[in-house]
Every structure is written in C-alpha cells, then in structure tokens.
Amino acid sequence: MSSLFLLCLSAAAVFAQAPQAVPLTIDQKLAALDAATKAAQSAGDNAWMLVSSALVLMMTGPGLALFYGGLVRRKNVLGTMMQSFILMAVVTVLWALFGYSIAFGEGSPYFGDLRYVFLEGVGSAPNADYAGTIPQATFMVYQLMFAIITPALISGAFAERMKFSAMLLFTVLWTTIVYFPMAHMVWGKGGLLNAFLGGRIPCLDFAGGTVVHITSGVSALVCAIYMGKREGYPHEAMKPHSMVLSFIGACMLWVGWFGFNAGSALGASGLATSAFIATHFAAAAATIGWVVAEWIGHGKPSVLGGISGAVAGLVAITPASGFVKPFPAFAIGLAAGVLCYLMVTKVKARFGYDDTLDAFGVHGAGGTLGAILTGIFATSAINDGLKDAAGKVQPLGLVDGNGQQVINQLIGTGISWAIAIVGSLVILKVVDMTVGLRVDKDQETVGLDLSMHGEEGYNLDS
Amino acid sequence: MKKIEAVIQPFKLEEVKEALKNIGIDGMTVIEVRGHGRQKGHKEVYRGQEYQVDLLPKVKLEMVVPSSRADEVVKTLVTAARTGKIGDGKIFITEIAEAIRIRNDERGETAL
Numbered sequence: 001m002s003s004l005f006l007l008c009l010s011a012a013a014v015f016a017q018a019p020q021a022v023p024l025t026i027d028q029k030l031a032a033l034d035a036a037t038k039a040a041q042s043a044g045d046n047a048w049m050l051v052s053s054a055l056v057l058m059m060t061g062p063g064l065a066l067f068y069g070g071l072v073r074r075k076n077v078l079g080t081m082m083q084s085f086i087l088m089a090v091v092t093v094l095w096a097l098f099g100y101s102i103a104f105g106e107g108s109p110y111f112g113d114l115r116y117v118f119l120e121g122v123g124s125a126p127n128a129d130y131a132g133t134i135p136q137a138t139f140m141v142y143q144l145m146f147a148i149i150t151p152a153l154i155s156g157a158f159a160e161r162m163k164f165s166a167m168l169l170f171t172v173l174w175t176t177i178v179y180f181p182m183a184h185m186v187w188g189k190g191g192l193l194n195a196f197l198g199g200r201i202p203c204l205d206f207a208g209g210t211v212v213h214i215t216s217g218v219s220a221l222v223c224a225i226y227m228g229k230r231e232g233y234p235h236e237a238m239k240p241h242s243m244v245l246s247f248i249g250a251c252m253l254w255v256g257w258f259g260f261n262a263g264s265a266l267g268a269s270g271l272a273t274s275a276f277i278a279t280h281f282a283a284a285a286a287t288i289g290w291v292v293a294e295w296i297g298h299g300k301p302s303v304l305g306g307i308s309g310a311v312a313g314l315v316a317i318t319p320a321s322g323f324v325k326p327f328p329a330f331a332i333g334l335a336a337g338v339l340c341y342l343m344v345t346k347v348k349a350r351f352g353y354d355d356t357l358d359a360f361g362v363h364g365a366g367g368t369l370g371a372i373l374t375g376i377f378a379t380s381a382i383n384d385g386l387k388d389a390a391g392k393v394q395p396l397g398l399v400d401g402n403g404q405q406v407i408n409q410l411i412g413t414g415i416s417w418a419i420a421i422v423g424s425l426v427i428l429k430v431v432d433m434t435v436g437l438r439v440d441k442d443q444e445t446v447g448l449d450l451s452m453h454g455e456e457g458y459n460l461d462s
Numbered sequence: 463m464k465k466i467e468a469v470i471q472p473f474k475l476e477e478v479k480e481a482l483k484n485i486g487i488d489g490m491t492v493i494e495v496r497g498h499g500r501q502k503g504h505k506e507v508y509r510g511q512e513y514q515v516d517l518l519p520k521v522k523l524e525m526v527v528p529s530s531r532a533d534e535v536v537k538t539l540v541t542a543a544r545t546g547k548i549g550d551g552k553i554f555i556t557e558i559a560e561a562i563r564i565r566n567d568e569r570g571e572t573a574l
Binding site for chain 1: 508
C-alpha cells in the first residue's frame with residue numbers, strides 16, 4: 001500500500017516537472033481536450049464498427065452459405081455456397097466502382113450522384129451526415145457488407161436450378177438497379193424515405209427491413225415464380241442434405257446479426273446496446289414462436305423449425321431494432337416466428353410456388369411484418385435522433401402517439417415491394433433473353449456442383 | 463460350400479463381427495445397403511413438407527463357409543444380431559459351386 005502511494009507521488013512529480021516552454025491559454029487547453037475527447041470517441045466507435053463490418057460479412061460467408069448449403073440436396077451444396085461466396089467478391093467491386101456513390105452520394109430522392117465514384121474522397125475523415133465519429137471509409141465498408149448479403153439472400157429462391165452465369169448477371173444488375181437506389185431512398189441523404197435526412201415520406205428502417213429483407217424476399221418470390229419449379233418438385237423427395245450445416249450457419253447468422261443491427265447505431269453507443277438487446281430478444285421469441293407452432297401443427301418441434309424461427313425473428317426486428325424497447329422486441333419476434341411458420345408451411349403449399357429455401361417466406365414476410373410493426377412500436381424513448389428545426393425530439397411510432405408513422409411504413413413497404421417486383425421482372429427477362437436462366441434438365445439432374453463447377457462437395461471415398 | 467447373406471441392423475455389426483470371430487469365421491464382406499421388409503419406414507417433416515422414408519439403412523454381411531459349419535454360423539448370427547424387435551433383418555443361404563483363391567488358384571473349401 002505504502003509503495004503504491006510512493007509510486008503515485010513520484011508519477012505526479014514527473015508530470016509536474018514536465019517542461020513547458022510557453023504556457024497554454026485556457027482556450028488552447030480546451031481545444032486540446034476537445035480534440036482528445038473526439039479522438040477517444042472515434043477510436044471506440046471505429047473499433048465497434050470495424051468489428052460489426054466483419055460480423056456482417058460473416059453472415060454471408062460462412063453463415064448464409066452454410067445455412068442454405070445444408071438445406072439443398074447433396075449434389076447442389078457447392079453450387080449453393082458459391083452463390084453466396086462469389087457475391088463477397090463481385091459486389092465489393094461494384095460497390096467500389098459506383099455502388100457506394102449511388103447509395104450514399106447526395107442527389108435525387110431516388111439515387112445518389114457520382115461524387116464518390118471510385119471511392120473519391122472516401123477516407124479517414126468522417127461524413128457528418130451519416131456517421132460523424134468514424135472515418136467515412138469505415139461507414140463505406142460497413143454498408144458494403146449489407147450490399148453483399150442482400151442479393152445472396154435471394155439465391156434461396158432459385159437454388160438448385162439457376163445457371164451460374166445467369167446468377168452472376170442477375171445479381172450484378174439487381175444490386176445496381178434495385179439495391180443501390182433502394183439503399184439511397186431509405187438511408188441516403190435526401191432519399192425519398194429517409195426520415196432522418198430530409199425524406200419526403202419519412203420511414204423508419206434502422207438496419208434494413210425494407211432495403212435488405214423486403215427487396216430480397218419479394219425479389220425471391222418473383223424469381224421462384226418466373227423460373228418455375230425444380231424438376232420433380234414437389235412429388236420427389238428433396239430433403240435438406242445436412243441439417244448440421246444449416247444449424248451452424250443459422251447460429252452464425254444470429255451472432256452476425258448483432259453487427260447488422262447493433263452496428264447500425266454507427267457507434268459504440270447506448271443505442272447500439274439497445275439494438276443488440278432488441279435483436280437478441282426478437283430472435284429468442286421467434287424461435288419459441290415457430291417451435292411451438294410446429295409442435296402443435298406437426299406434432300414435433302424440429303431443429304429446422306427452431307433455426308428458421310430465429311432467422312425470421314432476426315429479419316423482423318431488423319427495421320425496428322434501434323427504435324423499440326425490449327418487450328415490444330419480444331412481441332415482434334413472436335409474431336414473426338408464427339407468421340413465417342405459416343408462410344412456409346401453409347401459404348407456400350397453397351399456392352404451389354417453389355421458393356426452394358423460403359427466402360420469401362422468411363425474408364419477404366418477416367421483413368414486411370417488421371417494417372409495419374416498427375411504425376407501431378418505435379419510440380423516442382429509445383431513439384431521440386428525430387428532431388424538428390428547433391431541436392425538439394419528435395415522436396416516432398404509434399406508441400408515441402404518432403399514428404401517421406404506420407401509414408408511412410405501409411407506403412415505404414409498398415414502394416419496396418413495387419421496386420423489387422418490377423426490377424426483378426425486368427432483370428429476369430433480360431437475363432433469360434441473353435444467357436438463359438436455367439440449367440438444362442440433365443445438368444439439373446446431375447446437380448450444380450458437377451455441372452456448373454466441376455466439383456463435388458463430399459468425396460468420401462477419395 | 464454355402465453362402466450366407468445376412469441383412470442386419472447397422473448398430474449390431476460390431477457385435478456380430480465379434481461373435482463370428484469367436485467361432486473362427488474371419489472372412490466376410492460387409493456392404494451398406496438400404497431396404498425394408500415388414501418394418502415400415504418413418505416420416506420426416508422439413509418446414510411442413512412431409513417425406514415418407516421407406517428404405518432404411520441396413521448392413522449386409524456376405525460370407526461363404528464350409529457346408530458343415532453353416533448351421534453354427536447361422537445360430538451365431540441370429541443370437542448376436544437379434545434385438546427381438548421388428549427390423550432385425552433376415553438371413554439367406556445359397557449353395558456355392560466353387561471357390562477360387564486368386565493368388566494361387568487354390569480351389570474348393572481350402573480357398574475359403
């Protein structure tokens with residue numbers, strides 16, 4: 001104890017004796033303190049955002065690749081994984097060339113201008129409009145990870161039957177024509193639906209319920225219907241070939257989603273904690289919702305039901321995660337678990353479309369539900385970011401007494417649906433007429449692994 | 463010489479192998495097969511989609527033994543492979559005309 005005291009004394013003496021040629025004025029000291037405080041906050045926020053970026057990338061590979069890869073038949077496991085993995089490369093190039101600029105450049109309400117083409121001016125200086133405490137380059141790479149996973153989600157709908165070349169062309173066009181403008185509308189400065197940066201129809205979408213899940217889920221439905229069923233569907237057995245892979249993938253999605261939602265706070269703030277908790281709670285409730293519904297409906301609580309429920313809850317809480325309290329998050333998750341269970345078991349069977357891995361049933365339905373419920377449960381008690389000109393905090397959702405927000409959410413949802421449907425249809429038509437969408441019948445029988453990639457997933461006898 | 467083919471539950475393979483080894487049978491071929499007799503399959507449900515699985519995994523042992531030992535081998539097989547439940551499998555016995563050891567052209571029971 002006494003030696004510690006001595007140590008402190010001597011340390012204080014060293015500081016006191018530090019030579020100072022010119023004494024600093026109070027103003028200079030305050031300025032230095034201010035700069036040091038900002039640097040400290042930036043370091044903390046940047047650390048969290050870099051981790052979040054990595055977490056969101058992990059959702060695509062290996063998360064989604066494993067989740068989807070396990071659900072297909074053995075002969076298509078590599079083809080399915082590749083559809084996710086190749087986007088980690090391709091979308092990155094698009095993003096650097098022009099994607100980031102179309103999404104986050106200022107411009108019309110529908111798409112950004114070309115100021116950030118080739119990442120011009122995107123460096124370590126923050127962009128105060130989006131995230132004032134982290135380098136704009138961090139914001140750019142974080143948003144890139146969202147652009148990667150969104151088209152990858154669609155691949156669940158056309159799994160086991162799309163040509164690799166067609167899938168590449170489709171996703172390049174889709175990301176450019178549907179995703180980049182949609183991201184601008186919801187998150188870009190001056191975007192049509194951006195509640196925080198001057199949108200004409202102020203919508204609330206914290207982490208991408210409309211931008212990511214509605215656009216991908218609805219486009220997935222369009223793809224499933226346009227491409228038609230797999231050979232032999234539904235009378236041939238098409239069981240998931242490895243529930244173990246899917247299980248690992250789904251658990252990685254759950255963890256990665258903390259980067260997706262809590263990262264969308266764009267800093268290591270209390271809001272990030274709040275979004276983290278809402279995300280986790282919704283996933284928990286949705287797991288229970290799906291499992292119980294299935295237990296009642298089919299007699300057994302399956303593992304696939306549990307992990308599908310978790311993903312459904314994570315999807316639904318995405319737009320709401322930075323706006324709602326923990327118990328509404330439970331409610332959103334529970335509703336999503338039950339709704340998505342009914343979508344993939346009852347609705348799909350009723351209409352007979354072959355949404356192979358239920359990209360629409362989970363992301364389209366869960367995303368739509370989440371977007372609407374955000375308008376109900378969003379509260380300024382959690383997120384006080386919406387202020388009027390005088391700086392007064394504005395009410396957010398119905399629970400704050402702002403019923404108009406539910407209408408706004410419905411309009412935003414409708415616009416997302418419309419862009420996804422029209423965009424996907426046009427792109428599918430173009431791809432169909434140029435490279436052709438489907439593999440031929442023989443290739444489909446052999447499987448995508450051999451016919452598209454010349455490999456097999458499991459060479460157990462080699 | 464007789465060929466004994468036994469289709470058994472896969473989890474019984476080690477026990478059966480051990481029992482056969484104990485009575486001095488050390489040559490056999492084991493094949494993983496799928497099939498069903500009177501045992502019904504089971505139902506699997508993936509996201510509401512039901513699949514009836516009729517063909518269940520089994521293991522088939524094939525061995526050719528001197529005719530004089532056939533009964534003893536069958537008795538051993540039955541004892542080791544039996545659980546008493548449906549799905550335990552079956553044993554089939556056929557007459558073998560000749561056995562040839564490829565290495566030295568030995569013939570008959572000495573080639574076994």
